[in-house]
């Protein structure tokens with residue numbers, strides 16, 4: 682079998698890349714060396730999947746050690762609002778908690794990694 686896109690690594694970056702490629706019609710293969718997808722995603726935020734923060738870009742950048750200004754151009758293309766929309770497009774609704782931190786809603790926390798994995802399989806060409 683041949684693939685249009687091969688993504689190596691099933692962490693958050695690889696999962697998003699594979700889903701995006703699949704959604705855009707590419708026959709995509711995701712290769713993960715471990716036995717679980719999104720292992721670190723599952724332990725972020727104390728095991729509750731802290732996927733983003735709703736504070737304004739300026740404030741997020743102010744918290745980056747050193748000179749975080751390089752992030753302005755990245756955030757102009759894809760920022761925290763984009764992440765929230767992205768998860769909602771996967772059917773994962775988020776809720777805001779202290780200091781602007783965003784988590785999957787209660788029922789979906791444990792399932793968000795598995796949900797993302799299923800979406801990868803669905804999104805395949």
Ligand SMILES: Cc1cc2nc3c(=O)[nH]c(=O)nc-3n(C[C@H](O)[C@H](O)[C@H](O)COP(=O)(O)OP(=O)(O)OC[C@H]3O[C@@H](n4cnc5c(N)ncnc54)[C@H](O)[C@@H]3O)c2cc1C
Nearest residue numbers: 690691692693694695712713714715721722724725726731
């Ligand atoms: C304890 C902990 C808490 C965290 N808390 C937060 C938080 O609250 N909020 C937050 O935003 N971030 C948090 N992070 C950081 C976040 O988890 C990482 O920024 C994120 O996982 C990085 O995603 P990634 O896809 O780039 O890399 P990774 O998550 O490291 O994924 C890389 C994947 O590639 C696989 N891989 C590597 N080499 C190969 C190979 N040769 N072949 C096949 N597969 C391979 C690995 O097995 C892995 O699954 C936390 C991290 C840790 C460890």
